[in-house]
Amino acid sequence: MKFILLSDLHLSWDNPLARMDNLVEVQFEKLRFVLDWSKENGDIPILQAGDFFDTPRGYYILSKVVSVLNSYETFDKDLIHCVYGQHDTYLYSDVTRNSTNLGILNEVDLINVLGTWWTGERNNVVIMGKSYGQEFHKNDLGYIEDPCVETKILIIHAPISTAPLFPGHEITHADKFLEKYSEFDLILCGDIHRDFIIERKGRFIVNCGSMLRREATEFNFTHKPHFLVYDTEDRTIEKVEIPHEPADKVLSREHIEQKEQTETMLEDFIKLVEETTPGLEAKNNVSFTDALWAFIKHNNIEQEVVDILSKVMEKGK
Known part of the structure; x- marks a missing residue:
């Protein structure tokens, strides 16, 4: 079984100060590319690691996303599975989550906000989602000890990376997180907009970086938007570049x-x-x-x- 892996999207109705083009239009071209790629390859499920939206609420952006998703005749909630990032919620509150853009998409079954999801031909793949601010307890993992479960995937929105972005920036090092949660075969991270792929004995921890280059940072001038494809059978990861303009053409x-x-x-x-x-x-x-x-x-x-x-x-x- 294969999965498309995406980190932060930050879909927005406002054009960032650093962009010289119309990012509002460009973001949907990129989103459609990912959706089309999934459809053309047999409805490969998309796993997304939070900050689906740049702000918790917004009628125009929500309406457009609903329109894009509904434009696919066979689209259903089994295609996109995600967690909440801090940009998707108000004060990281569980109480107000259902009334956010992401919560509404979940309520109308256009996406699936993850708790735990079993999938695969024999329910042999289990995927756990941890939204921003959710505590992680070892006893959460008891169910994955089932011998029928062959592949265990974690999607998490948290400050996990390979290096701090600035002096004093507190992160959890990706390598150490992979070592600590050895139960998982694949860990998909969101939050920090830096891409990495770390592999240890056939186990992976990854971050795709942001799909949209919203800021004119040094990193974004070299970053190439992409998603990853994880194959549970041969335990491999493939990078697929999302069509994009050169940074110096769109970033100021x-x-x-x-x-x-x-x-x-x-x-x-x-x-x-x-x-x-x-x-x-x-x-x-x-x-x-x-x-x-x-x-x-x-x-x-x-x-x-x-x-x-x-x-x-x-x-x-």
């Missing part, structure tokens, strides 16, 4: 460069104020404000700069 660094330039100019400005205006070593806000406005008046600072400073100081209150 302009807003990042503008922000960096603004921050540099502001740092230089503050340094100049500190060097030329006495009394700024005072710790209270009143003294700093008085000294700052004195500097502005004395040096004939342009009104545009004054307006920006005013907004920055107002936000800092």
Whole structure:
């Protein structure tokens, strides 16, 4: 039996600042590619690791997703199986999940939000889903000790990766997670937008990265959107690239460069104020404000700069 593996989708009705094209349209082209590939290869089930949507609710995006899924005559909830990511829920609450976009798709049987699912010709494949924030207990795993179960798969949305994204970023290392949960033959991760495939003695832990390159990060300029295909018979994984434009054609660094330039100019400005205006070593806000406005008046600072400073100081209150 085969499964299509997808990590974060972040389907949205808003075009991200970093995209130069229409990502709202592009995302559905990518989604249809995955669905078509599944259909053309015998309705291969799709396992998706959370953050199906970028926000918990949104009528327009929900309506469009329903339309896309319903456009397939033989579509049913046995095709897509997923878990909740933090973007799919409000405050990770179980109480409000059914009223979110993902919860509604689950309620109308267009997708299946996983708890535990048995499948395969002899019910010999078991798949467990752990949504964001759900605790994991060893006693959850008792049922998979059934000798009839030949393949055990976990789908989880949690900060599991091969390296932290920044200093102080707390993660669970993928290799250690695979070692800890040795009951599973395959672990599909979502949450952190970094792809990896780790194999240990025929067991896998994987992350496909995000299907959509929403931000102009260094990683996204090299990342190639794709999904994986896992074969339970020969225990192999195949990568299938999703058609996409080159990153430099659809991603813009302009807003990042503008922000960096603004921050540099502001740092230089503050340094100049500190060097030329006495009394700024005072710790209270009143003294700093008085000294700052004195500097502005004395040096004939342009009104545009004054307006920006005013907004920055107002936000800092």
